[in-house]
Amino acid sequence: DVKVTQSSRYLVKRTGEKVFLECVQDMDHENMFWYRQDPGLGLRLIYFSYDVKMKEKGDIPEGYSVSREKKERFSLILESASTNQTSMYLCASRRLPNQPQHFGDGTRLSIL
Amino acid sequence: GDSVTQMEGPVTLSEEAFLTINCTYTATGYPSLFWYVQYPGEGLQLLLKATKADDKGSNKGFEATYRKETTSFHLEKGSVQVSDSAVYFCALSVVSGNEKLTFGTGTRLTIIP
Numbered sequence: 001d002v003k004v005t006q007s008s009r010y011l012v013k014r015t016g017e018k019v020f021l022e023c024v025q026d027m028d029h030e031n032m033f034w035y036r037q038d039p040g041l042g043l044r045l046i047y048f049s050y051d052v053k054m055k056e057k058g059d060i061p062e063g064y065s066v067s068r069e070k071k072e073r074f075s076l077i078l079e080s081a082s083t084n085q086t087s088m089y090l091c092a093s094r095r096l097p098n099q100p101q102h103f104g105d106g107t108r109l110s111i112l
Numbered sequence: 113g114d115s116v117t118q119m120e121g122p123v124t125l126s127e128e129a130f131l132t133i134n135c136t137y138t139a140t141g142y143p144s145l146f147w148y149v150q151y152p153g154e155g156l157q158l159l160l161k162a163t164k165a166d167d168k169g170s171n172k173g174f175e176a177t178y179r180k181e182t183t184s185f186h187l188e189k190g191s192v193q194v195s196d197s198a199v200y201f202c203a204l205s206v207v208s209g210n211e212k213l214t215f216g217t218g219t220r221l222t223i224i225p
Contacts, residue, residue, distance in 0.1 A: 004155070042116075042201060042217040043156075058212070090155055100146070101213060103155030 003027070004104040006091050012110045019078040021107050023091030029102075030095060032074035034058075034066065037088040037106070049074055081111045114139045118202045118216035125192055126224050133187040133219050135176075135202035143204040145169075145178055145185040146213070150199040159187075159200070194223045 007022035025032065031050050035043040035058075045058030047066040055066050063085060067075045074093075078085055088108050092101040119134040137143065144163045148156040160169030165180035174189045185202060202216040 040217055043213075043215040045212060048212065092156075098144075100158040100161065101156075103157070105153070105155045 004091055004093055004102050006089075006104040006107050008107050009105065010108050010110075012112060013078075013081050014112055015081060015083060017078075017081050019081050019109070019111075021076040021078075021089055021091075021109070023074045023076070023093075023104060024072050025074075025093040025102070026072065027093070027095070027102075028071065029093040030071075031093060031097065031101075032068065033092040033101065034064075034074065034076045035090045035092065036060070037090055043090065046076065083111050085109065086111045114143070114204060114206060114214045116202050116204055116214055116216035118200075118219055120217075120219070121199075122220040122222060124222045124224060127194055128191045129223075131187070131189040131192045131196075131221070133200055133202075133221070135185045135187065135216060137183050137185065137202075137204050139183075139204055139206050141206040143206045145176070146203040146205070147174070147176055147185070147187050148201040148203060148215075150201065150218070152198070156201065192221075192223050194225055197221055197223045 003026045005024045013019050033048045034046045044060050049055045049068045065077045088106050090106045091104045094101045116137050146161045147159040149159045150156045160171040162169040162178035168177045176187045199218045199220045201218045203213045
C-alpha cells in the first residue's frame with residue numbers, strides 16, 4: 001500500500017513565524033500536492049510538483065512556498081505565518097496524471 | 113472554470129437506510145469523476161471513480177453513474193452502516209496534461225444505529 005506520511009498531526013505556531021510542513025511518500029510517485037481543507041470550502045490546491053525541483057502554483061498559493069529537493073519529500077513553507085492560515089493541511093501523491101491521488105492523514109495547524 | 117457542487121450536509125440517517133448524495137459539475141473538457149471519503153482523523157481515500165459518460169463506479173456497496181446529459185455523479189448506497197459515517201467529497205479532473213483535482217465542499221454523513 002502507498003504510504004503518505006505527514007510529519008505532524010497537530011502544530012501550534014505564532015504569527016510571523018516561518019513554518020515548515022513535511023510530507024514523505026514511499027512509492028516513488030512523480031507527482032505531489034499540498035491542499036488546505038476548510039469547513040464549507042472543501043479542499044483547495046496550494047501547490048503541486050510533477051518532479052524533483054519542479055513546482056507549480058495551485059489555486060491559492062499566496063503566502064506559501066514549497067520545496068522538492070528529493071522525489072519522496074515535498075515541503076510546504078509558510079514564510080510568515082498569519083492567523084488566516086489556521087487550517088487542516090493535506091499532502092497527496094500519485095504516480096502518473098491518470099491515476100488517483102493518495103493522501104496523508106493531514107496536519108492541523110493553528111496560528112496564534 | 114471547472115467546479116463541483118454537492119449537496120450540503122450534514123446528513124443523518126438510520127442504519128440500513130438508502131443513501132443518496134447529490135453531485136453536479138461544470139467542466140471545460142471531458143472530466144473524470146471521483147468520490148473520495150474521509151473517515152474521522154484520517155486523510156482522504158478514493159472510494160470510486162468513472163472516466164467516461166455512462167460509466168458506473170462502485171466500491172464497498174457504493175455506486176455512482178457518470179451522467180453527461182445531467183452533468184451529475186450522484187453517490188448511492190442501498191443500506192448504510194454506522195461505519196459509513198464520514199465526510200464524502202465529489203471531485204473531477206479534466207484531461208489537460210496535469211489533471212488537477214477540483215473538489216466539492218464535502219458532505220458529512222452520520223449513521224445512527
